[in-house]
Amino acid sequence: MKRSMKKKIFVLDTSVIIFDHKSIxxxxxxxxxxxxxxxxxxxxxxxGNDTKNFEAREFIRFLDKxxxxxxxxxxxxxxxxxxxxxxxxxxxxxIEKSAVKIYGSDSxxxxxxxxxxxxxxxxxxxxxILVTKDVNxxxxxxxxxxxAEDYETGKVQNIDNLPTGITTLTNFDQEIIDSLYKDxxxxxxxxxxxxxxxxxxxxxxxxxxxxxxxxxNPFEQQLERVNKQTVFNIxxxxxxxxxxxxSILKKEIKLVALHGVAGTGKTLIALAAAIAQKKDYKQIYxxxxxxxxxxxxxxxxxxxxxxxxDPYMQPLWDNLKFIQYQFDxxxxxxxxxNLMVEQEKLMITPLAYIRGxxxxxxxxxxxxxxxxxxxxxxxxxxxxxxxxxxxxxxxxKQIDTPYLDEQSNGLSYLVDxxxxxxxxxxxxxxxxxxxxxxxxxxxxx
Numbered sequence: 244m245k246r247s248m249k250k251k252i253f254v255l256d257t258s259v260i261i262f263d264h265k266s267i268x269x270x271x272x273x274x275x276x277x278x279x280x281x282x283x284x285x286x287x288x289x290x291g292n293d294t295k296n297f298e299a300r301e302f303i304r305f306l307d308k309x310x311x312x313x314x315x316x317x318x319x320x321x322x323x324x325x326x327x328x329x330x331x332x333x334x335x336x337x338i339e340k341s342a343v344k345i346y347g348s349d350s351x352x353x354x355x356x357x358x359x360x361x362x363x364x365x366x367x368x369x370x371x372i373l374v375t376k377d378v379n380x381x382x383x384x385x386x387x388x389x390x391a392e393d394y395e396t397g398k399v400q401n402i403d404n405l406p407t408g409i410t411t412l413t414n415f416d417q418e419i420i421d422s423l424y425k426d427x428x429x430x431x432x433x434x435x436x437x438x439x440x441x442x443x444x445x446x447x448x449x450x451x452x453x454x455x456x457x458x459x460n461p462f463e464q465q466l467e468r469v470n471k472q473t474v475f476n477i478x479x480x481x482x483x484x485x486x487x488x489x490s491i492l493k494k495e496i497k498l499v500a501l502h503g504v505a506g507t508g509k510t511l512i513a514l515a516a517a518i519a520q521k522k523d524y525k526q527i528y529x530x531x532x533x534x535x536x537x538x539x540x541x542x543x544x545x546x547x548x549x550x551x552x553d554p555y556m557q558p559l560w561d562n563l564k565f566i567q568y569q570f571d572x573x574x575x576x577x578x579x580x581n582l583m584v585e586q587e588k589l590m591i592t593p594l595a596y597i598r599g600x601x602x603x604x605x606x607x608x609x610x611x612x613x614x615x616x617x618x619x620x621x622x623x624x625x626x627x628x629x630x631x632x633x634x635x636x637x638x639x640k641q642i643d644t645p646y647l648d649e650q651s652n653g654l655s656y657l658v659d660x661x662x663x664x665x666x667x668x669x670x671x672x673x674x675x676x677x678x679x680x681x682x683x684x685x686x687x688x
Contacts, residue, residue: 250272250273250274250327250369251270251273251274251369251370251371251372252273252274252275252276252362252366252369252370252371252372253270253273253274253275253276253372253373253374254275254276254277254278254332254355254358254359254362254371254372254373254374255267255275255276255277255281255374255375256281256355256373256374256375256376256377256380257280257281257284257285257288257351257355258375258376258377258380258646259374259375259376259394260281260285260298260299260302261285261288261294261295261298261299261646262298262376262394262616262618262646262651263298263394263396263397263616263617263618264297264298264299264301264302264305266374266394266396267302267305267321267329268321268322268323268326269396270327271325271326271327272325272326272327273327274318274327274328274329274330275321275327275328275329275330276329276330276331276332276358276362276371277306277329277330277331277332278331278332278354278355278358278359279331279332279333279358280351280354280355280358281355282303282306282331283351284351285299285302285303289303294616294618294619294622298618309321309322309329315330315331316330316331316333317330318330332358332361332362340360340387341357341360342354342356342357342360342383342387343357345387346383352377352380352383353383355373355375355380356373356380356383356384356387356389359371359373359384359387359389360387360389363389370390371389371390372390372391372392373389373390373391373392374391374392374393374394375391375393375394376393376394376645376646376647376651377645377646378645381393393651394651397617397651397656398650398651399650399651399655399656399658399659400650402639402649402650402655405639405655405658405659405671406658406662406669406671407669407670407671407673408443408444408445408486408668408669408670408671409444409445409446409447409482409483409486409670409671410444410445410446410447411446411447411449412438412446412447412448412449413449414449414450414451415437415438415448415449415450416437416450417450417451417452417453419433419434419437419448419466420448420450420452420453420454420455421453423448423455423457423466423467423468424453424455424468427467427468428460428463428465428466428467428468429465429466429467430464430465431464431465431466434466440459440466441459441662441663442459442461442663442664442665442667443458443459443460443461443490443493443496443665443667443668443669444458444459445457445458445469445486445489445490445670446458446459446466447482455468456468456469456470456471456482456485456486457469458486458489461665462495462665469485469486469489470485471485472485472488472489472492474488474492474512474515474516474518474519475515475518475519475566475569475576476515476566476569476570476576477511477512477515477566477569479512480508480674481674483503483507483670483671483672483673483674484507484508484512484672486670487499487501487508487509487512487513487516487670487672488512488515488516490668490670491512491513491516491517491520491632491634492516492519492520493668494523495665495666496632496666496667496668497627497631497632497633497666497667498624498632498633498635498661498664498666498667498668499513499632499633499634499635499667499668499669499670500612500634500635500636500654500657500658500661500667500668500669500670501513501634501635501636501637501669501670501671501672502613502636502637502638502639502654502658502669502671502672503638503671503672503673504638504640504641504673504675505638505641505675505681506675506678506681506682507672507673507674507675508672509610509636509637509638509672510558510559510562510608510610510636511562511565511566513608513610513634513636514527514529514559514562514563514566514608515566517529517606517608517634518566518580518583518589520606521579521583521588521589523630524604524605524606524630524632525588525603525604525605526587526588526589526590526604526605526606527583527588527589527590527605527606527607527608528590528591528592528602528605528606528607528608529559529563529589529590529591529592529608529610530591530592530593530594530607530608530609530610531556531558531559531593531594531609531610531611532593532594532611532612532614532615532619533593533594556591556592556593558610559591559610560591563580563584563589563591566580567580567581594609594615594619594623600626601626601628602626602627602628602631603628603629603630603631604628604629604630604631605631605632606631606632606634607623607631607632607633607634608634608636609623609633609634609635609636610636610637611636611637611643612635612636612637612652612653612654612657613637613638613639613641613642613647613652613653613654613655614637614642614643614644614647614652615652615653615654616647616651616652616653617651617652617653617656617657618653619653620635620653620654620656620657635653635654635657637652637654639652639654639655
């Protein structure tokens with residue numbers, strides 16, 4: 244079948260598939276080539292309970308379903324209107340310029356590059372583009388004269404303008420500030436024309452004589468004063484922390500995102516505010532994605548599954564102990580935390596264990612959420628049952644996984660896509676409160 248010269252050919256790397264198994268459908272009318280090496284790599288990923296394993300299985304099923312009546316080396320139409328076609332490229336060494344020979348290795352990446360070179364040779368009049376989440380593979384491709392791109396679907400395009408959730412207004416109407424202190428809340432019609440409000444937006448209002456912390460309640464359509472509340476003896480040290488505590492304690496807000504650099508108190512605030520609501524929920528879960536060192540699977544670590552996982556969960560236990568040590572051992576609050584852990588009312592767990600579950604009457608805190616993909620964020624939130632609140636914390640500038648960046652990680656994606664919704668609140672914490680030394684390191688190192 245003759246292909247249009249205007250249509251591009253995108254060659255997909257394995258990293259794109261395990262990032263988004265629906266990626267093959269996101270290239271408009273253009274054609275897709277899958278190197279046979281990608282199928283080999285997907286075969287190694289198909290077993291397991293991690294998101295990458297789910298993505299691999301789903302993509303393999305897609306290929307099987309849509310290639311039933313075709314030879315897989317031929318162009319096969321993608322389902323839907325105005326879509327291109329796909330096929331499998333068989334990597335061979337019958338090319339003059341071989342990546343395997345040039346780079347001196349028959350690694351999977353070099354075989355994928357060979358597939359790109361073969362497609363270029365077979366389709367000399369069409370633009371061939373390698374799409375990969377692997378930065379180094381993109382560089383190697385460009386060195387061979389292959390155009391290479393990141394997978395852009397789901398990326399936050401304007402990351403520098405990601406909302407902070409907090410607006411500071413100077414020279415603000417003193418009468419409104421006085422009314423907030425007198426009556427606690429100000430109706431929407433009183434502030435119209437004087438300030439723009441957004442659902443669950445937080446405001447620092449600075450007038451001629453005084454200032455106030457405020458919150459726009461979209462449910463009551465009014466501006467409300469925010470007090471600095473102490474939760475389980477953890478006191479907010481700045482306005483950002485006060486807003487974060489307020490958003491977690493607000494029953495109507497079901498989804499909270501807190502992001503900021505190390506030492507701003509994200510995890511500590513989230514955990515303390517969650518424990519303060521222990522009577523309103525059956526369980527509190529505190530979880531984080533496991534990102535093994537050097538990208539190794541945790542199977543290489545010695546011991547049973549608990550021994551393998553504990554090192555990754557230790558920062559969460561540290562925060563819990565910090566809260567507990569705000570009290571004496573004889574205080575009821577100190578004992579309550581021990582009892583909650585013993586009775587599994589408070590659980591620290593790997594995030595992988597959430598798949599397939601339905602969560603009701605729980606607060607679920609997801610730490611280091613910047614190491615999740617957008618699809619993983621969606622998977623977690625769709626587990627929500629009745630009376631469930633999710634809190635995502637992380638630093639979008641501190642990515643520990645090789646195929647995510649500031650624009651494509653799940654936490655940035657969440658803030659960008661859900662901002663302005665009634666059930667969602669977002670706070671960016673900027674001021675470090677861990678110690679003067681930690682602040683110095685953040686600023687100068």
